[in-house]
Amino acid sequence: MLIKRNVHSHRYGQQGNLLYDIILGGQDGMVNVLGSVLGVAAATLDTSIVLIAGLAATLAESISMGAVAYTSSKASHDFYLSQLALEKDSIKKLRNFEIREIRELYYKKGFRGKQLSDIVNKIISNKKLWVRTIMDEEIRLSDGFKNPMNSAFIVFFASLFGSLIPLLPFFFIPVKEGIIISFIVSTLSLFSLGAVKGKITYGNWKKAGLELATIGIIAAVLSYILGEIIGRIIL
DSSP, X not given: OHHHHHHHHHHHHHHHHHHHHHHHHHHHHHHHHHHHHHHHHHHOOOHHHHHHHHHHHHHHHHHHHHHHHHHHHHHHHXXXXXXXXXXXXXXXXXXXXXXXXXXXXXXXXXXXXXXXXHHHHHHHTSHHHHHHHIIIIISOOOOTXXXXXXXXXXXXXXXXXXXXXXXXXGGTSOHHHHHHHHHHHHHHXXXXXXXXXXXXXXXXXXXXXHHHHHHHHHHHHHHHHHHHHHHHHHO
C-alpha cells in the first residue's frame, strides 16, 4: 500500500507541476505581451511596427520565462538534495538526537505511551522512511518531482502560445480595431486561464478568473496610456 501511495503521489505531483508550468507560462506571456503590444499600438497606426514589436516581445518573453523556469527548478531541486544529504548524515552521526526529534514531532501530534514508542520505532527502523519523515514533517520540504529541462520547455511553449494571443488580431485587421479585439480576446483568455487555475486548486474559479483578468486589464490599460503619452510626445 505504501508503494502504491507513493506511485500515485508521484503521478499527481507530476500532473500538478505540468499544470503549474502551463498556467505560469501562459499567464505571464499573455499579460506581458498584451501590455507591450497595446502600448506600441497606442503610439502608432503602423501594423508592421506593432507586429515587429509584438513578435520581439513574444520571443524575448518566452526565452526568458523558459530560462527562469530551468534555473529556479534546478536550484530548488539542488537545495532539496543538499538538505536530504545533510539529514542522512545527521541520522548517521547524531542518531539519538534525530530519534528525539521524531519522538517530539509525534508527541506534539498527540501520541503518548506505547503508541508513541511504536510509531517512533517503526519510523527509525526504515532509513528511507525516517529521512522522508524528517523532510516532509519536520523541515516541510518537498522535491516536487520536477525536471528542470522539462519545466523549461513547458513554460517556454506555454509562454509562446500565451504571448501570441494578444498579437494575433493585428495580423488580420487594422491597428485601431486590433486594439479592441486584442483586449477582448486576451481578457477572455486570461479569465479562462484563471478559472482553470481556480478549478485545479479547488478555489473559487470565478474569483480566480476575474483576478487574473483584472491583472491583465490593468497592465494593458497602463501600457496603453503610456503608449499614448509617448506617441504624442514623439509624434
